[in-house]
Amino acid sequence: MQESLTCWSVFEMYEEQVRAIYPESKAKRVINEFRCATLRFWLSQLGFTRATSGRKMTKAESEAAKEFLKSLRVEVLLSARQTIQQAFQSQKASIASQNTYGNRFNQFLSWSEQQQWWPARGSRRARVKQQSCPSMKNPYGHTSNTPLTERRTVHQKYTLKPQDTPAPLQKELDDFYQYLTDPECPFRVIDPISELSALEYTKNIRLMLGWFCYHRTPPIALEQLRLSHLISVLRQEDLEHLNSKEQAKLWKQHRQTLEIWLCSYFRFLREVLHSKSPSTKRNKLGALLELAKFLYTSEVEEEADYKQIPLFKALNNHLSSVRKDISEWVKNRQSVSDFEKKWPDTAEGETALEVVRTKIVEPLRLECRPRNSRGRFRSGFAIAKSYQDYLKWSLLADIPARRQQEYRTLRIALICPVKRPESVPPDGLYQPLPPAQVREKHWDGTIKDNYLYFTYVHEKKPYPQGVWVLDIQQYKTRSTHGGQSIVVPNRQLADGSCFYDYLEGYLYGSWICDGYKNRQVYDWWQPELKGQRGRWVTSGRTEFNPLDTFYLSTDANSPKWLWGYVFVLPRLGIGASASEFGCSFESTSHRFIGKRISPHMMRYFWATWAYQVGLDDAQTRSLAYAMGHKVETLRKLYERCTPEEKRRPIEEVIEELLFKQPPSPELKQEANTQPESLLAQLQKLSPLEREQLMAMLDMLDK
Structure with a gap:
């Protein structure tokens, strides 16, 4: 046949x-x-x-x-x-x-x-060759071979852990957290903040409390430690019996106490922990300022009253000084870590983003193949991990890089209603977005989770083939930009496969019509494979035995919606912390190019790429919005072009307009004689040659 x-x-x-x-x-x-x-x-x-x-x-x-x-x-x-x-x-x-x-x-x-x-x-x-991935070499070794800072000692962990916190102090910390986040807090004159910001403040407060216990001279006994050791509190009743001079003297004593321990703590950060970044000091001072507002709640009637309290003046003076230092660091592109060890080596005219896509993302895609370099089938776990690595990098390198927290906390529904919605074709893939009533919400009713889902109608636009969508409702600048619904493009790749093939292979598993073991008949959602004999080479995300979480609506008539994190830790099956998520990127990039690239660095690459390729103002603003921040932030904080790249456009214009050499008299004379010489040559052409010449000129014009 x-x-x-x-x-x-x-x-x-x-x-x-x-x-x-x-x-x-x-x-x-x-x-x-x-x-x-x-x-x-x-x-x-x-x-x-x-x-x-x-x-x-x-x-x-x-x-x-x-x-x-x-x-x-x-x-x-x-x-x-x-x-x-x-x-x-x-x-x-x-x-x-x-x-x-x-x-x-x-x-x-x-x-x-x-x-x-x-x-x-x-x-x-x-x-077999088509199904085999490249050899997975690691010529650069462990990431520890490429240290990012000058610190060579083990980082000291000095925080006061929850299990070591005395009950009275823990009660104060809980009240502080509630003061920061509770929408209705009596006598509070400031607006509530997000839970993420409150957790960051309490983390820094715990660090300072730990220093008081373990490193301050003399240390304070753990059982005696209170928040007032950080910020002493003087009530109005403590001052009523004193005259103005005595009040000023008492405030001065408390301010000196604050200044002494604060300077000693900053010296500890600099000399013992080798912490040089002014941002670290700003974070500590910001936490102390919020703590002071909490402790002095009963002493003010409006937010402006805080400025009249001497301790606030001291903290604000420190903050003003450290902001100047931060401004200088930003202006001079100064960083604690060595940017050279995080920035890809680029050739002339090549961008860092291009290097990442060609030398990291594309090799990761090839590593998703089911066989190893010797042609043997890989384990389902290994293939699923390759899928996950490729997807994480692709989401940051192939579309504008958003903050890692959005992808780290990204959820996916694990069950769906039995009744199929009318918009879903009878044989179509169904991966729904849970209804709003069963999603996690802030106190004001706004949604505070992020989901990945599949739909056939998005923003009233039909998609016959269906599209995957990122529903991003919880991120740092949501109050400025609002929730974002992002269609994930299904780009076709060099070998004819598409991005959705890898996404769905990770979520649902991957089937191959080959091999000699476990010969089964396919009967799932891909109609082109139905009836084919083969085997499952991986069950995708399920390979990690994920420990998923129920979320049950308070409405008794609503069904249970089981959800799980999209990117669970392969060995543990739980959601990743910020450090664990970042380390997975660093280890992967180090394996391929010897650089330790974090998810946050991808935002620098995109901002720098925008300048290097010459995006206009509208395109740059669109990129900033897609990345979830303002264009001023993109240009001031993230753009990292070299001085040579920034000077090149004006230098080229100067050479072209100011230093272009005028033609010499001999060239002018030759130019004047050229028309006569050309006319003489044209007269020698035959009619056919002239016709061919005119046709060529017409073609050039077009």
């Missing part, structure tokens, strides 16, 4: 398969999109020429295309993925067209590769 098999015969078989597995309406749409991908794009790259340029082919053109397909042997399909990509580029197809028609053509090729007639099927070596 393969002797006489042509592309036309194969297409007929595929279309019959589509009609058999899809409802009539969907089958018609699938076939139309497949034919468009084939006739409009793929055949044009193989030499088929249409008589018209319209999008719809005439009947005569369709018949000519059919005859052309009958002349093509199935071996041409071996390079079809590369061919259609070349067709997209030569015809300058839009991203939407590439995704729609590329995905449809890729589905056909995936089906073809499982058929007995597929040309490469007899070559097991070729199949």
